[in-house]
Amino acid sequence: MNDPTAPTPPPRIPPRWFIVTAWAVHRALYRVTGGRKGLRRPRPGVYGMMRLHTVGRRTGRARVAIVADVEDGADIVTMAMNGWGEPPPAWWINLQAHPVATIDLPGGSRAVRASEATGAERERLWAVFQAHEKDADLDALARMRGAPTPLVVLRSAER
Template structure:
């Protein structure tokens, strides 16, 4: 990895993220609005300059219960691409740990649900997909600077149709 690569702890970052309590509250509110409105609010398709939002349903790796997370995504052919970051915190998100244990999942999209199988993109594919997320970042977002807040790059997850 060169010093220009995202996710390097030894490269200073000017990125700022909201406090953890704010991020967690936003997640809870988003999931709550999605649930209360019966899915009518909270999910969007990607469009130029703006990634989409999907609802990912996994099986808890310890509890065996259904778990739900709302994630940013974009489409790469028939695949859906998500980034395994936990509010740019150091820990891996629970949904990604759940998918590592049981890669089969369901996603809800504005136009319906799909059964998917998850895998991590590595090497050249990972770099291509990371660059793809840049097409959706807003004018005030710098994904590379945010990634430098972590000691390792966020995993790029490919959700393939099952």
């Protein structure tokens, strides 16, 4: 019988080497196919994938990362996490220093301005992200980190 008071084990995440390898393979797939593979629009139960172009906070050099996203109306939302590891991803630190960026989505690119969702907006967007994660318990994964996972809202730079 299932004991509802029994502690639940922490979620299982792949080892760091696996996550880093998966990221490298994903970037290579995008490059080898000339961008025809590797990006996708979000759909019910599945988050999207986009390329995020940032400017290095110290070097001023162009940086690119492929990250998961969901749509919130005209806005794009992503989680600033580093494979559920503690340090924030470099792209998020870069966006905090230089919030204007470019994103590549299936069908085109656009200029955006990044900001962190807080308060009620963050709670609402967390629920949106949860709806796109079929098999993962985002709350359990988030509890593995020492600080809340920032949700980054990418709004059109023209607004």
